[in-house]
Every structure is written in C-alpha cells, then in structure tokens.
Amino acid sequence: MMRVAIKKCLLGLMLSAISLICYAQQTSLITQKQRFQIDRFKTFSGETIKNVAVGWESYGQLNAKKDNVILITHYFTGTSHAAGKYHPDDETAGYWNAIVGPGKAIDTDRFFVISVDSLANINAHDPNVITTGPASINPDTGKPYGLDFPVVTIRDFVNLQKAVLQSLGIKKLYAVAGPSMGSMQAIDWAATYPDWVDRMISVIGTGQSDPWTTALLERWTVPIKLDSNWRQGNYYDTSPPTDGLVAALTFISQDALHPDFFNALGQSTLDFSPLESGPLNDILAKHSIVTWLEERAAQRAKYMDANHLLYLVRACQLFIAGHNNDLVSAVKGIRAKSLILPSATDLLLMPYQGKQLHQQLEQQGKQSQYLELSGNLGHLLGVSDIQQQSEKIKLFLAQ
Amino acid sequence: MMRVAIKKCLLGLMLSAISLICYAQQTSLITQKQRFQIDRFKTFSGETIKNVAVGWESYGQLNAKKDNVILITHYFTGTSHAAGKYHPDDETAGYWNAIVGPGKAIDTDRFFVISVDSLANINAHDPNVITTGPASINPDTGKPYGLDFPVVTIRDFVNLQKAVLQSLGIKKLYAVAGPSMGSMQAIDWAATYPDWVDRMISVIGTGQSDPWTTALLERWTVPIKLDSNWRQGNYYDTSPPTDGLVAALTFISQDALHPDFFNALGQSTLDFSPLESGPLNDILAKHSIVTWLEERAAQRAKYMDANHLLYLVRACQLFIAGHNNDLVSAVKGIRAKSLILPSATDLLLMPYQGKQLHQQLEQQGKQSQYLELSGNLGHLLGVSDIQQQSEKIKLFLAQ
Numbered sequence: 068m069m070r071v072a073i074k075k076c077l078l079g080l081m082l083s084a085i086s087l088i089c090y091a092q093q094t095s096l097i098t099q100k101q102r103f104q105i106d107r108f109k110t111f112s113g114e115t116i117k118n119v120a121v122g123w124e125s126y127g128q129l130n131a132k133k134d135n136v137i138l139i140t141h142y143f144t145g146t147s148h149a150a151g152k153y154h155p156d157d158e159t160a161g162y163w164n165a166i167v168g169p170g171k172a173i174d175t176d177r178f179f180v181i182s183v184d185s186l187a188n189i190n191a192h193d194p195n196v197i198t199t200g201p202a203s204i205n206p207d208t209g210k211p212y213g214l215d216f217p218v219v220t221i222r223d224f225v226n227l228q229k230a231v232l233q234s235l236g237i238k239k240l241y242a243v244a245g246p247s248m249g250s251m252q253a254i255d256w257a258a259t260y261p262d263w264v265d266r267m268i269s270v271i272g273t274g275q276s277d278p279w280t281t282a283l284l285e286r287w288t289v290p291i292k293l294d295s296n297w298r299q300g301n302y303y304d305t306s307p308p309t310d311g312l313v314a315a316l317t318f319i320s321q322d323a324l325h326p327d328f329f330n331a332l333g334q335s336t337l338d339f340s341p342l343e344s345g346p347l348n349d350i351l352a353k354h355s356i357v358t359w360l361e362e363r364a365a366q367r368a369k370y371m372d373a374n375h376l377l378y379l380v381r382a383c384q385l386f387i388a389g390h391n392n393d394l395v396s397a398v399k400g401i402r403a404k405s406l407i408l409p410s411a412t413d414l415l416l417m418p419y420q421g422k423q424l425h426q427q428l429e430q431q432g433k434q435s436q437y438l439e440l441s442g443n444l445g446h447l448l449g450v451s452d453i454q455q456q457s458e459k460i461k462l463f464l465a466q
Numbered sequence: 467m468m469r470v471a472i473k474k475c476l477l478g479l480m481l482s483a484i485s486l487i488c489y490a491q492q493t494s495l496i497t498q499k500q501r502f503q504i505d506r507f508k509t510f511s512g513e514t515i516k517n518v519a520v521g522w523e524s525y526g527q528l529n530a531k532k533d534n535v536i537l538i539t540h541y542f543t544g545t546s547h548a549a550g551k552y553h554p555d556d557e558t559a560g561y562w563n564a565i566v567g568p569g570k571a572i573d574t575d576r577f578f579v580i581s582v583d584s585l586a587n588i589n590a591h592d593p594n595v596i597t598t599g600p601a602s603i604n605p606d607t608g609k610p611y612g613l614d615f616p617v618v619t620i621r622d623f624v625n626l627q628k629a630v631l632q633s634l635g636i637k638k639l640y641a642v643a644g645p646s647m648g649s650m651q652a653i654d655w656a657a658t659y660p661d662w663v664d665r666m667i668s669v670i671g672t673g674q675s676d677p678w679t680t681a682l683l684e685r686w687t688v689p690i691k692l693d694s695n696w697r698q699g700n701y702y703d704t705s706p707p708t709d710g711l712v713a714a715l716t717f718i719s720q721d722a723l724h725p726d727f728f729n730a731l732g733q734s735t736l737d738f739s740p741l742e743s744g745p746l747n748d749i750l751a752k753h754s755i756v757t758w759l760e761e762r763a764a765q766r767a768k769y770m771d772a773n774h775l776l777y778l779v780r781a782c783q784l785f786i787a788g789h790n791n792d793l794v795s796a797v798k799g800i801r802a803k804s805l806i807l808p809s810a811t812d813l814l815l816m817p818y819q820g821k822q823l824h825q826q827l828e829q830q831g832k833q834s835q836y837l838e839l840s841g842n843l844g845h846l847l848g849v850s851d852i853q854q855q856s857e858k859i860k861l862f863l864a865q
Contacts (some may be wrong), residue, residue, distance in 0.1 A: 220746070277729045279729050279732075282756055329678045360681060
C-alpha cells in the first residue's frame, strides 16, 4: 500500500514534470487570469513589437501605499500561475502554491503577489496563458510571425512586468522571487532597477548563461530545428513539428532531474530492465523509460509552441544580469538584499552558478544569504519542493 | 606565451574530443591494423551475421605460453587504435598511449596488448577501421544492411574479441581494461568468461545501463532520427543525415566534459559572451561556443556513420554485466581482481555507477579496488588523463 502510494507520488511529480506537489494543498486561494496590453513594445535589441499582450494573475490585496508587492517570475515551461486555483475543483494549484498563500512563506494576508506570463511563453495554446510571440498574429501581415518575431531577452520580460506593475500604480517591489528562468528575471530586476527592488530571491538560478549553459540550452532547440515539419518556423498553416517539440521536452525533463530520483522511478514504477526484449530485437523499439518520458512529453506538448521554445532558449542564452556583458558592474548596482537558493543536486543550473553570484554579491559588500535545497529531485527541487525553505523565505521577507 | 600554450593545449584536447593527450609522446611504438574475419557470427539475440570482419591491432610480443595478454576494449567513439602510431610521422598516437608502451603502466616490454574494433564501430569510414555494421554490404542483397542489421550487444563485441583471441591460440587474459563503453566490455568479460579473466580494469564505467543512462543515451539518437536525410536508415545511395550526426556528436562532446573545463575554454579561447550580437539580433544565429562545438563535430563526422551510432547506443542501453538482467548473480561469477576507476567529475557515467559495481564486488567478497580520477575534464579524464593513475595501474597489474 505504501509502495503504491510512493509510486503514485513519484508518478505525479513527473507527470507534469514541474508542478504537482507532494504537499498538502491547504489553500482555498482563487485567482483569475488578467490581460495586459500595450500598443508598442520596444525590445532590448531595439525592435518594436505592436499589440503586445500578456497575462498576469495576483494573490492577496494591494495595500493603499502599494508597497506590499511581491513579484514572482516564472520558469522556462511555467506560466504566471504561481499559486492558487482558477476554480475550487481544479486538480492542481499554481506551481509555488506551497509557499504562496494565506499564512504561508509568501503570505498573501500581508502581500500582494503578482506574476506575469513571459513573452513567447512556451504554453502559447494553454487557454490560461496570454502571451505574444512567434505564434501570434503579426498585425502588419495578418499572419503568425514565425521567425519574423524579434529575438526577445530576459530584460524584455522584466520591462513588460514593469509596465504591468506601473499600470497598477506600483512603483516599488517589496521583493522579487523566481525559480530557474524566473531567477534570471529576478536578478535582472535587482541589477537593472535597483530603486525598485528591496529583496531578491533567486531559486535554482544563475547570474548569467555561461558557455556550458548556453551549449546545454542549445540542445533543446536541436530536435525542433531538425523536424522536417518545422520549416524554418513556418508551420502555422500546416502540421507543427510535434516530434521535435516532444523530444525537446524529454530533454528538458531529464535535465531538470537527477539520477537518484530517475533511477528509483524507473526501477520501482516501470520495472525497467536494460535487456528489455523489445529494444533487444528491434533497433526502432525503445526502452520503457524512454517511452514513458515521451508519452508524458506528448501530453505537455499539446499546449506548447515549438517556435516559442526556441525564443525562450535564446532569451536564456543571452542572459547576463544587467544585460551589459559585465557581471561585476551589474552586481555593483544591486541594492536589494539577496537570498540565493540553489538545489544541491541540480544538474541543469548547478549550485556553482548560484554560488558565483552570491560570492560576487558578498565581495561587493552586498547583503546576500546562500542556502541549498536538498533532496534527489535535481533542478526540480526549486519548483516542486520549495516548501522545505519556507521558514528561511519567511524570515528573509521579515527582514 | 603561457596563455597561448594553455589555449593550444585546451583546443587540442577538445579537437578530437577524445584522444589528443597533453602528455609527452615518449613512444616509438609502431602498430598496424590487422583483419579478422568469420563466416557466420551468431549474435546474443540469436541472429546470424555473415562475413563479419573486424580490425585489431597489438603492441608488444605474445610469449610462448600465450599468457601475457592484455585486452583493451574501446570507448563509444573509439577504435582499436589504443596506442602507438601507424607511421612515425602520425600526428597523434592511440588514445591510451600514455599508459600503453615500453616501460609504461601497461608495459609492452612484458605484455602482448591487443584491441579489436567493435561491431558497428562509429568510425565506419575511417580507413584505419575495419567493422561490420549497418553500413556494410549485406551478402544476401548486395546492398548495405541499413536497419536490417540485427541489434548487437556489448556481449557480441566480447564474443568477437574472444574469437580473435582464439584465432591466435590465446585462452586466457592476464587482464582486460577499457574506458566507458570499453568498461562495459571489460566487466562483461569478467562476468561471462570468468575462467579467462584474471584482472579487470573498469575506467569511467558502469556495471549496467540504468534508467538515467538509458534515457541519456537515447538523446544521442534523436537528432539522427529526426534528420529527414536519415530515411529510416536507408541513406546509403543518397545524402547521409549529416546534420543529425553532427548534432549528436555535439551532445556526446558536452556529455563527456564538465562545466569547469568547458567554461574555462569558452572564456579563454572563444571570448564567449552571453550577449553576442549575432544571436541577439537573429534567432537563427548561434553563440560562438555552439558554432565551435559544431565545427569540431563536423570534422569528426566525416569518418562516421549515423546508423552505426544508433547501434552503439543500443548496445550500451542493453548492457548489464553478464547480460542476464541480474547484476548480483553476474558479479557472483567474477573471479578477476578488479580495479574501478571513475572520474570524480564525470557527468555521463557518474562515479556512483562505478561505486555500485565496486560495492557489489566487495559485498560478495571479491577483490576490488576503487580509485577516482581527478580533474575538471569530466568523463573525458578516463581517456585523455588516464596517466594520472599510471602507478596504480602498474601496481595492480603486478599483483
């Protein structure tokens, strides 16, 4: 019985590969998607995008002084659904629901918590996501942009968040916090708009995309670009490159995990064996663990757009805090207190990356605290097991 | 001057991604490729392959008793060119030349050292490689096998090596040693033919392909299968899937390295920057580190066959010592003394894998010694920096 329960829990964790949380859902937080629109948005690279729309959601109440705002910035395959449910009967809540809610680490009784869908959000076809990217209609042509969409950066996500906040009359962030790609946004906020940011929480993050990370991220684009359905991004009136997208998602899933978890899962749930008879007798057959990864990726791919994945990879590859090719001077500008929370078993953005940022902050006399998440989930710890640092986050926000 | 020298050394290491050794080439060992042929070879899965030919080479002299034989088993992208040169003016020597030669750890003044090209060797078009695989002519059709070639296993490589040894009148191995995929062969030798094997050295190896490894290896096949030139393996009279093969090789290169090395290289040699203007302004442009990896992969791909890569991946995925789905009983049969040498920074076959094998050997009262290679090269340490354990290997072989 216990084994079945553990299996179900393990399966659940991987099923979304990101968000189902083995943690009591103690919330009755209900949220809804809001829409923000801007006629012309100028990108960091100098291009102008017309009619930009993004979704956002919030939890808790904005106070009269508008000084109780915490911005949550989402990860690569995530959305602005950071916490709560849209309907009480939703199966799952937002990905950081374990730490965002009434009385939780990020206490919605006290804070107005807000999150914004990124540009080129990968979940372009999720009805709960509003984003502008290559799959959007280019007003100049009446057709989807495809690769005519300009390259966008983490800074552009930040600037759009700033526009959303300003539209609400907000001029200051009590804190900004995010995991993975969300950490890039949080750090860029602190480096670029130091007057805005009092506290910054970087979870499973990095201060820059180093050569290793850039090459690793590039791999996620390879299956899409090789899929003959991709057609240089022009697939919106034909079949999309689903095989390539699914393969890319299997890469992402494995990169976000660690062998300790993955092997336990394979052995306990799939009765995996190296010498499975299918693969032994047919070069095109696949091992159970591979099929399993692909099936789950295919489920997730239904709401995703392949070009959007390419654009998100590029945004991450281009990332360096402050976006000026110089981490030292970017850190110089930071006024926020920082809390750096890598995962000890992370193989995607390894702890050395958070540590480098923390050390740079300390060297320059900034207030920075470094703590590692522990467990065998790898990178995913920062999303699915963030509650293990609830007390530290609460304490950090109280300072 | 020193910086230039370091850059050249780093570049050299990556250039072949496997074999250029920052170590004085103190050898005058000259070898030549030999050919072994067998009319009918029965595979582990029960298929029969006709006219199987593989290459082999040797270093040192076989003594009268034929009891001084050390078999070297090669890694995934390797060949039987383990040591020495074909001509004195060859730029590079075999990949383990640092430890195989007169007076070296594997002393060719004393031992007859032999190595055999694997079936489906990836370097199918290298004039110094003789192999039988999907690119070979099927005698029944007069055309290349393509995917009609049967799935082959690590056991088949072992059995073919045994046939080569028997053709020379050899009935016993003083030792068997190999890195990575070569370690799989070495372990399978010890588990399957315990009467043959007195000593086994597993370098950057594993006793089985666990779920993590199986899924990770699968990735190497993805770009090839998505390349429209692949055509289900039937590309021998058209254009081969070069883009897919090159992409797969970039995956392999990065998997074999570690961020510490990779980032130092990117920063020092390429003047890498996250915010390079090409990728910032063009979604199809690539970062310098990506282009650099691809250019080197393209050089290596010239001698390689994409289907062969798929078959080698499958052989590794199917691997469990003894090939009977039971590592415990496989280890039970081992009589060899074992030396297990993982790389401390390995991200491909992590140290836990060698450690598991070592612990299983110890639990069953077998003689096993565990030592880690150190340095920032990752998996590649076991090929390019093996000489750091020269003394331990020499000592192990003296026992």
